[in-house]
Amino acid sequence: MASEQPLSREDFDHLAKLMGIDGELAYLDGLYSQARGVFISAKSISDIDVTGAEPDMAFIPKKD
Numbered sequence: 088m089a090s091e092q093p094l095s096r097e098d099f100d101h102l103a104k105l106m107g108i109d110g111e112l113a114y115l116d117g118l119y120s121q122a123r124g125v126f127i128s129a130k131s132i133s134d135i136d137v138t139g140a141e142p143d144m145a146f147i148p149k150k151d
Contacts, residue, residue: 094119094126 099119103109108118 093130094123099123 096119099122100115103115103118109115110118
């Protein structure tokens with residue numbers, strides 16, 4: 088998300104409708120909770136400063 092705000096229920100409901108996701112309220116409540124957790128986790132990961140860091144392992148494809 089472009090903003091710093093966590094995923095609101097209104098935004099979730101709108102996205103779910105656009106993607107054709109529907110179901111009972113309890114199901115959607117659980118799905119919203121999980122989706123919100125993903126957004127929060129992604130935010131904490133994106134805040135990690137990796138400036139100047141190289142990965143421990145790099146994949147170098149074999150030349151044929």
